[in-house]
Amino acid sequence: MTNVPPNKPFPIAHDNAPSDVYIQLQNHFEQEIQSIAPLRVASRPSSSVHHVRVKLAQREFDLWIKTLNGPGGIESWKARQTLRDAAISEYFLASPHRDPRFRVPSVVMSIPETGTIVTRHEPGNRLQDRLKTIPLVPWRPVFVDDLAEAFFRAGEWLRHFQMITQDFRPSQHETQEPVPVKTLAFLLEQAVMRLTEAQAQGTLDFSLADMKHLEKGASNLRVVAKSDRPNSIIHGDFYPGNLLSAKDSMTGLDLSSNGFGSPLLDVGYFVFQTETFFARRAFRSSLHKTLVRGFLQGYGAPSSSDESWRHAPEFKAIRFALIASRILGFSGRGDANPLRQLERRKHARKLIQEAKNLVRA
Structure with missing residues (x-):
C-alpha cells in the first residue's frame, strides 16, 4: 500500500486535483489515516477519477475521488456542478420515499472550488x-x-x-x-x-x-x-x-x-x-x-x-x-x-x- 505521511499532499492526485484532500479526509473521519492504496485511476479530458482503499486504525473501506478539470474557484462551472452533485445525492438519500433497491453513492465530502467530490464505494458491475x-x-x-x-x-x-x-x-x-x-x-x-x-x-x-x-x-x-x-x-x-x-x-x-x-x-x-x-x-x-x-x-x-x-x-x-x-x-x-x-x-x-x-x- 502507498503510505501517506501526515499533512502531505494527496499521493495519487491528478495535476488539477487538490493537495488538501488527504487533510480533509482526516478531518472528516476524525482520526489519522494510516494508508491509502490507489486501486484504479481513470483520466479523461473532463475529469480524473481515483478509486482508493483507505485504512484507518480499526477498519478499511473504498472511496471514489472525482475531480473535474478546468479553471477553479467558487464561481466556476465545476464548482457549480460539484455543489449540485452533492446536493442532489444528499436530497435523494434523505428522501423518506426512497426505495433501498435504487441508490446513489453517499457523499463523504466535496470541495467545490476545485471540483472535487468524494463518495463511498457501492457494490455491482x-x-x-x-x-x-x-x-x-x-x-x-x-x-x-x-x-x-x-x-x-x-x-x-x-x-x-x-x-x-x-x-x-x-x-x-x-x-x-x-x-x-x-x-x-x-x-x-x-x-x-x-x-x-x-x-x-x-x-x-x-x-x-x-x-x-x-x-x-x-x-x-x-x-x-x-x-x-x-x-x-x-x-x-x-x-x-x-x-x-x-x-x-x-x-x-x-x-x-x-x-x-x-x-x-x-x-x-x-x-x-x-x-x-x-x-x-x-x-x-x-x-x-x-x-x-x-x-x-x-x-x-x-x-x-x-x-x-x-x-x-x-x-x-x-x-x-x-x-x-x-x-x-x-x-x-x-x-x-x-x-x-x-x-x-x-x-x-x-x-x-x-x-x-x-x-x-
Whole structure:
C-alpha cells in the first residue's frame, strides 16, 4: 500500500486535483489515516477519477475521488456542478420515499472550488462492462435474459430517481439563482446552432441545402415536441457506463453533468447511447431492441415490438439534438490519417440523413 505521511499532499492526485484532500479526509473521519492504496485511476479530458482503499486504525473501506478539470474557484462551472452533485445525492438519500433497491453513492465530502467530490464505494458491475462481454460477431445465439432484466431495473432506477427529485431544484450556490430549465424547445435551438457550426466548418459532406432542410424541420418539430411530465433533475450522462448492477440493487453514478428539465432527456440519451454501442456489432437489431425494450418497460415509457415510441415528437426532438451533437464532434476532428477522415465523413453523412428522416413531415 502507498503510505501517506501526515499533512502531505494527496499521493495519487491528478495535476488539477487538490493537495488538501488527504487533510480533509482526516478531518472528516476524525482520526489519522494510516494508508491509502490507489486501486484504479481513470483520466479523461473532463475529469480524473481515483478509486482508493483507505485504512484507518480499526477498519478499511473504498472511496471514489472525482475531480473535474478546468479553471477553479467558487464561481466556476465545476464548482457549480460539484455543489449540485452533492446536493442532489444528499436530497435523494434523505428522501423518506426512497426505495433501498435504487441508490446513489453517499457523499463523504466535496470541495467545490476545485471540483472535487468524494463518495463511498457501492457494490455491482457496470452495465457497460457487461455489454462488452457480448462478442462482436457471435458464433452462436446470444442469450441476454439476465442483461435485459438489468436494463429493466435501469429504467426503474431512472423513474424512481426522477420521482424523488421532481420538486427539487438545487441552487448553484447560496448566492446564485437555481439552475436553468432545459426544455425540449431549448434542446432543438441548441441542436440547430451545433448543426450550423458543423456545416460552416466545411469538413463534412454537409451542404447548405441539407442545413436549411434540417433547420426548417427542427422549427416544425419544436411546435409539436412537448412533454407533459413534470420537470425533474436531469442526470445528464445517463448511459450503461454510469450504472452499477448488483443482485439486490441498482446504483446510478456520476451526477456531475446534472441539470433540471424534461425527464425524457435522460430516457432518450440512454436509448441513443445503447444503440450507438451496438452500431458495429453483428445481430445488433435483435439484441439492442431487446435491451432497449426492457429499459423502457422498466421506466414505464410506451414500448412495443414496432418501436412506436420512436415516432413520438418528444423523442424525435431528443434524438435530433443528440445526432446534432455527434455531427458537430465529427466536423471538428482533424486527423492525419485519410482513412479515418473518410470513415468519419461516412458516419457523419449517415447521421445527417437520419436527422433529415427524423424531421421529415
